[in-house]
Amino acid sequence: MTFTNAIVYNNGMVIWVPPITLKALCNVNIKYWPYDEHNCFLKFGSWTFDGHVMDVTPMNKTNPGLLKDIWKNTEFHITYINVTRDVKYYDCCREPYPSVTFFFKLQRRPTLYHYIISMPAIVAIISSLATFWLPIRSNNRFILNSVSLIILSLLLIFLGIQFGMSSFGVPIAVRFISLTTLFVGLLQVWITIAFNTSQLKGQIPVWAMKFTKPLIQLYRNTEHESIQLTQSEQTADVTNKKSVAKHPNAEDLTFIVDKLLFIVFTFMIIINSLV
Incomplete structure (x- = not known):
């Protein structure tokens, strides 16, 4: 396991940027390929700590701010991003469990195809x-x-x-x-x-x-149809065409x-x- 640093503020806020690769869940619809568009989302939350121990909130809710820091992909480009925060209560527990979900749309670049x-x-x-x-x-x-x-x-x-x-x-x-x-x-x-x-x-x-x-x-x-015939075949063909x-x-x-x-x-x- 690789240990990474985190930024801790005096108000209890912690910023942690882990060096990991995340795989998003997408509703894949390739019917209109290569002009297809996919709806994907990433959900962040904790299964072990409730909202009283660890709260999850997005840093930036504005779409331009989110799109500005995204690395461009050669095959897809992101056309829309939306961030929502949800608090869920389970039947087993009275504590809240917050989560942050990033919804985004991917559109394929069709020029190459x-x-x-x-x-x-x-x-x-x-x-x-x-x-x-x-x-x-x-x-x-x-x-x-x-x-x-x-x-x-x-x-x-x-x-x-x-x-x-x-x-x-x-x-x-x-x-x-x-x-x-x-x-x-x-x-x-x-x-x-x-x-x-x-x-x-x-x-x-x-x-x-x-x-x-x-x-x-x-x-x-007749001239078009006889262009591929030999000399003898053209002579016979002309004779046959008279009838x-x-x-x-x-x-x-x-x-x-x-x-x-x-x-x-x-x-x-x-x-x-x-x-």
């Missing part, structure tokens, strides 16, 4: 949306969406290590990145299906032509579904960010 969490997530989402505007038979779609999926997965791993597996509640940011990772994973499945479906030689059924033909004429861009107006094929249907999924994917991302 904007760069290591928000920016990579935004880049990954934009990259996934950009895959819809690449040719269906382009290998760049696989690469770009795979990179987005890896980035989001690494962010989830980092957040899992950051919070631990025993944290109370799920932050909105973690839920957003988790669902976005699911959407990007499903998009990877669709890219695989679209790549194989676009190479089928079958034609769209007659009953579906009246629905697909206007969309093909409105959205299809598109009469007999749309599987590639045309895949193109329409791909653009519709772009709208659905964008809508799901927006809903996920608002919920």
Whole structure:
């Protein structure tokens, strides 16, 4: 045990500043991480001496005076402090037992997390949306969406290590990145299906032509879709496109579904960010 000095005044007041580290009890709520705010308190009193023997009173009850002497933390900053003195009487004893409680609010500094969490997530989402505007038979779609999926997965791993597996509640940011990772994973499945479906030689059924033909004429861009083809494939592709107006094929249907999924994917991302 380390002995420390105390300042004793002639009126009986004693000032003792022990060199100890105190752990505060906090109501942790990480739902709005990294903009979370926590309510904490420290309570001081005696279990062995009553108020007639040892009285506990705060030296300074004003918030500016308390905040002035607090060392700044790089992750949290204290936004509010309040000091209350309470005197409690127990059933066993008639003597008063005073205590002093410090209530304070901690708010996280979110600036760092904007760069290591928000920016990579935004880049990954934009990259996934950009895959819809690449040719269906382009290998760049696989690469770009795979990179987005890896980035989001690494962010989830980092957040899992950051919070631990025993944290109370799920932050909105973690839920957003988790669902976005699911959407990007499903998009990877669709890219695989679209790549194989676009190479089928079958034609769209007659009953579906009246629905697909206007969309093909409105959205299809032959030059854009042929940019990734070889010279021989472009020659065959141009020959096949001459009959598109009469007999749309599987590639045309895949193109329409791909653009519709772009709208659905964008809508799901927006809903996920608002919920």
